[in-house]
Structure formats: C-alpha cells, structure tokens
Amino acid sequence: MADYDVVIIGAGIAGASLAAEVAPHARVLVAEAEERPGYHSTGRSAAFWAESYGGPKVQPLTTASGPWLHSPPGGYGDRSFLAPRGALTLARAGEEPLLDAFEAEFAGTGVRMERWGRDRIAALLPGLAEDIVAAVYEPDCQDIDVGGLHQAFLSVARRGGAQIALKAPLEHAEYRGGQWHLVLGGQAVTATRLANAAGAWADPVATRCGVRPLGVQPYRRTVVQLRTRPAPVAHLPLTLGVRGDYYFKPEAGKLWLSPHDETPEDPGDTAPDEMDMAIAIDRFTQVVDWTIEAVEHRWAGQRSFAPDRLPVIGYAADNPAFFWFAGQGGFGIQTAPAAARLAATVLLGLTPDAMLSGVAGQMYNPARFG
Numbered sequence: 379m380a381d382y383d384v385v386i387i388g389a390g391i392a393g394a395s396l397a398a399e400v401a402p403h404a405r406v407l408v409a410e411a412e413e414r415p416g417y418h419s420t421g422r423s424a425a426f427w428a429e430s431y432g433g434p435k436v437q438p439l440t441t442a443s444g445p446w447l448h449s450p451p452g453g454y455g456d457r458s459f460l461a462p463r464g465a466l467t468l469a470r471a472g473e474e475p476l477l478d479a480f481e482a483e484f485a486g487t488g489v490r491m492e493r494w495g496r497d498r499i500a501a502l503l504p505g506l507a508e509d510i511v512a513a514v515y516e517p518d519c520q521d522i523d524v525g526g527l528h529q530a531f532l533s534v535a536r537r538g539g540a541q542i543a544l545k546a547p548l549e550h551a552e553y554r555g556g557q558w559h560l561v562l563g564g565q566a567v568t569a570t571r572l573a574n575a576a577g578a579w580a581d582p583v584a585t586r587c588g589v590r591p592l593g594v595q596p597y598r599r600t601v602v603q604l605r606t607r608p609a610p611v612a613h614l615p616l617t618l619g620v621r622g623d624y625y626f627k628p629e630a631g632k633l634w635l636s637p638h639d640e641t642p643e644d645p646g647d648t649a650p651d652e653m654d655m656a657i658a659i660d661r662f663t664q665v666v667d668w669t670i671e672a673v674e675h676r677w678a679g680q681r682s683f684a685p686d687r688l689p690v691i692g693y694a695a696d697n698p699a700f701f702w703f704a705g706q707g708g709f710g711i712q713t714a715p716a717a718a719r720l721a722a723t724v725l726l727g728l729t730p731d732a733m734l735s736g737v738a739g740q741m742y743n744p745a746r747f748g
C-alpha cells in the first residue's frame with residue numbers, strides 16, 4: 379500500500395497548481411477520475427485574466443497572479459502565459475450609473491480603469507447599436523494560455539516528485555488512526571492529508587470523506603464560436619455588458635460569445651443548451667449589427683461557487699486532515715498561481731511569502747461557514 383503525505387483529488391488547474399507548489403515539500407499523489415487531466419472546467423474556459431472579474435474580494439488573488447503569469451519562475455519555461463487583450467464593459471443610455479458603481483467598487487485597488495465615450499467604442503465595433511453610449515476600459519486585461527499553464531503546473535509537479543494517477547476516482551475514504559485510508563481507481567493508498575480540488579465535485583468528495591459539505595454549487599456556462607461578417611479585429615478587447623448578460627472576444631479571426639448563463643446543475647460532463655445559444659446570439663445582435671455566418675463550435679462547462687462566491691482555501695472545521703481547495707468559480711485560471719501558493723502555505727504551515735503580501739487569505743478560510 380503506497381503511503382503519501384498529501385493526496386490531492388482532481389487534476390484540473392486547482393489540483394495541478396497545488397501539486398506543483400506542494401511537491402517540493404511532501405510526497406504527493408494527484409488522483410484524477412478522468413483519463414486526461416483538464417477534461418472538465420479547466421479545458422473549457424474563455425481564457426482571460428481580468429482583475430475586476432469575480433469582484434473586489436477575488437481581485438487580490440488575480441492581481442497577485444499577474445506578474446507570475448507574465449514572467450513565470452524558473453521551471454515554468456521562459457515564455458509569458460499572458461497576451462494583451464484589454465476589457466471593455468459597455469453601457470446603454472441610462473446604464474451609466476452602473477458603470478459608476480463598477481468603477482467605485484475597484485477604487486483604491488490599483489485596478490486601472492478608463493471611461494470611454496461612444497466614438498472610441500464604435501471605432502472598434504463597427505455597426506454599434508445606437509444606444510450604447512459609454513464604457514469602462516481595463517487596459518491590463520490579458521488572454522491566458524490555459525493549456526500551456528495547466529501542462530506547466532503538471533510537469534513542475536512531476537519534476538518535484540508528485541505522482542499523477544489518471545482514471546483514479548476516489549472510491550472510498552476513511553480517516554482513522556490519524557491517517558486517510560483511500561481507494562483510488564481500485565488502488566488502496568494511505569495519506570496524512572487529503573486536499574479536495576475536485577471542482578464541481580467538491581461537495582460529493584467531502585461527503586465521501588465524512589466531511590460536512592459547504593454548498594459548493596456548479597453552474598453551467600455556455601460559449602459559442604461564431605464566424606461573423608465583419609470578422610472581429612484582432613485587437614478587439616474582451617467586451618462585456620455592464621449588466622453581466624454577455625461577453626465576447628476574438629479568437630483567431632472568430633468570435634467567442636457567451637450569454638453569461640448560470641444554470642445550477644449537478645456535477646457532470648455538461649453540454650450547451652440550444653436556448654442559451656439562442657440567447658447569446660440575440661444579445662450579441664443587440665450590440666452590433668454584424669451578420670452571423672455560422673455557429674462553428676459550442677461548448678459548456680461548470681463554474682462552481684461557494685455560497686458567498688469566494689474560493690474556499692483551508693482545513694475543514696470538522697476534520698483537521700481534510701483541506702478544501704474549491705469554489706474557483708469563473709476565476710480559477712486567472713487566480714491559479716496565487717491561490718495555489720496560498721493553499722500550499724496554509725496546507726503545509728509555511729510562512730506567507732511576498733507574492734501573498736496583498737492577499738488576506740483568512741477571507742477564504744472555510745471556517746467562515748461555521
């Protein structure tokens with residue numbers, strides 16, 4: 379029976395990044411149910427880094443991750459995982475107070491925002507609807523190379539000595555005698571600590587381990603890839619509605635469009651719903667008068683949120699050997715480096731380093747749920 383210090387359940391961006399951070403300090407096994415890591419939420423993201431996305435209490439993790447993603451440390455390659463994109467949050471006539479509130483939420487955080495008038499927006503978006511009058515522009519928003527980042531975390535974890543077991547679902551978990559006795563894909567292992575990085579399955583994994591679930595709920599999010607006339611300019615920013623009812627961005631001459639849907643569902647291999655795709659296209663046609671020549675591709679993934687929509691990072695109140703690393707919602711990629719550093723620091727009892735200086739990690743402690 380193999381014996382580990384830490385078994386991490388899930389090899390998405392959360393489990394992979396945590397493994398990379400913990401491997402130099404401990405014997406780590408990452409157990410992934412699927413035959414390839416990144417099959418679920420991590421492989422389905424819209425791949426942007428936007429400091430305002432997720433709100434002001436997620437922003438410290440996103441901001442702290444920015445320099446790391448831009449200039450990764452040794453071992454992660456010598457290439458940035460980011461590429462400039464910019465983000466433009468649009469308001470219709472009458473919605474300007476929502477833009478004011480949006481700017482006010484981030485006042486004093488260091489997130490750069492500029493107010494744009496209609497002419498500047500129309501220069502990027504020909505055929506702009508008459509009633510779109512203003513926008514907030516975030517120049518620092520970036521695209522993320524999600525596949526490259528995820529693979530880099532996995533390979534750093536492996537090089538650090540972590541083992542990554544695929545087709546290894548957590549089938550049985552029992553905590554006795556100060557140790558976890560686990561069955562993972564038919565293999566029995568023991569571990570001193572178990573880290574729950576199971577994304578949409580975070581609550582079921584807790585239940586299987588005899589730990590009280592926290593109400594981490596998966597919500598479906600849909601994206602369609604469109605061929606449009608005109609095609610989007612390559613430097614079109616990520617463009618969002620100030621009411622949070624759509625976003626779109628260019629991708630190799632095509633357009634990725636989401637209706638910003640949030641349909642609660644059970645954890646699973648989710649798929650797009652026709653109605654959500656129709657809603658996305660309808661909302662897009664209310665922004666610009668472009669012709670949609672084809673829906674070329676569509677997908678959906680699950681974004682999993684704790685009840686307060688903040689990540690959950692810390693030991694369970696009801697089991698000191700069960701560690702939560704869940705609730706990454708719609709920001710799990712852009713926060714991954716700092717969130718994993720914080721998680722490893724708490725998991726191993728290390729001293730927080732400079733990367734976490736702007737992050738009040740206690741805010742994410744599961745103890746907040748009682």
Ligand SMILES: Cc1cc2nc3c(=O)[nH]c(=O)nc-3n(C[C@H](O)[C@H](O)[C@H](O)COP(=O)(O)OP(=O)(O)OC[C@H]3O[C@@H](n4cnc5c(N)ncnc54)[C@H](O)[C@@H]3O)c2cc1C
Pocket residue numbers: 387388389390391392393409410411412415416417418419420421422423424425426427546547548549575576577578579583599600601678679680681682704706707708709710711712713
């Ligand atoms: C459409 C969409 C767009 C998004 N856009 C962005 C974006 O632009 N920027 C951003 O930062 N974030 C974005 N996100 C959010 C981001 O994708 C997620 O926050 C992130 O991928 C969550 O990572 P994870 O590792 O927690 O989950 P996952 O990637 O789902 O990984 C969890 C893993 O745990 C495994 N698992 C579950 N149960 C078990 C078990 N019992 N035993 C073993 N393994 C198990 C699963 O198989 C899975 O591989 C988006 C999400 C979606 C759906």
